[in-house]
Amino acid sequence: MRDAVRRATLAELGECGYAGLTVENIAERSGVHKTTVYRRWGNVEGLISDALELATDEPWPVPDTGSIKGDLRGIVQLVRTGFDDPELGPVSSAFVAAAMQNPDAARALHEFFVARHEQSAEVVRRAVARGELPDIIDVREVIRVAVAPVYYRLFVAHEPVTEQDADRAADAALAAARAGVL
Amino acid sequence: MRDAVRRATLAELGECGYAGLTVENIAERSGVHKTTVYRRWGNVEGLISDALELATDEPWPVPDTGSIKGDLRGIVQLVRTGFDDPELGPVSSAFVAAAMQNPDAARALHEFFVARHEQSAEVVRRAVARGELPDIIDVREVIRVAVAPVYYRLFVAHEPVTEQDADRAADAALAAARAGVL
Secondary structure, rough: OOHHHHHHHHHHHHOOOOHHHHHHHHHHHOOOOOHHHHHHHHHHHHHHHHHHHHHOOOOOOOOOOOOOOHHHHHHHHHHHHHOOOOEEEEEEHHHHHHHOOOOHHHHHHHHHHHHHHHHHHHHHHHHHHOOOOOOOOHHHHHHHHHHHHHHHHHHHOOOOOOOOHHHHHHHHHHHOOOOOOO | OOHHHHHHHHHHHHHHOOOOOOHHHHHHHOOHEEEEEEHOOOOHHHOOOOOOOHHHHHHHOOOOOOEEEEEEEEHHHHHHHHHHHOOOOHHHHHHHHHHOOOOOHHHHHHHHHHHHHHHHHHHHHHHOOOOOOOOOOOOHHHHHHHHHHHHHHHHHOOOOOOHHHHHHHHHHHHHHOOOOOO
């Protein structure tokens, strides 16, 4: 049942966004009775948080290209293409919007990014082990600095993000890591 | 009248956020009749866009410390302390939230950031003129990379932003600019 409700939440988020989300529509789409949905999830924010909690546990395809430059570019391109994806993009954007308006969703999204940073930082740890980067490095901060310009363009400055923009963001984080400021 | 309505919009945004904004409350607060507000601004999104348009024309205190390191740190600290400010912070956050949900607000916020990037890029141009940075540089991208981690922590990963985090973001952008990747 949890999985059906979660899939319905993601589908509704993708179609209607956070602003258009209702417990009734999710219940109907999932085939679960709405009183059950209300009892177990409380409200749309509870449904969003639960969907994010499941997403947090999912591994994502962290690149392993053999070089930190290729790996960081791969990570930033994954973020960019994810938001470009016609199915995944609107759902991911809806999570960001929901978290801006609701503290429960914000906590769930925070946990999602803690997990995401931790998984992605593996490429930095490997680079340190290979001697590509100095070892006194905040491995998670390299990931934050690499992906931040993509999110900034999408959700703050509302600018398009080209493939080149994404590569440049990755290269900037790498230059900072090499310079020892991260 | 435009200024009264704008001040009322900012005050309501600060108190109630985007989700709580209504034309009626803004009209009442401004002392302008609500039919006039509806006729001239249309809806809350029109009011938000107009308030942003006025903010776009305002100069902001771009630092001039004599070094690019000090100037970039100054800019990123201005962003950080702006969101920390009990009056300004909620209004700025409400603009970001509104732009995520409404295309008109997104366009207005985009224009705001075009102006902001252009004003801030002056510190990079001065550094190039002083010979502190290579001159084949995308001056606006240095600003984007410098401020992006602050916005990313606040609005995406929902993490606190310390003074040290802000300095480090500025230093990372500077290292990337010096390395010639921006």
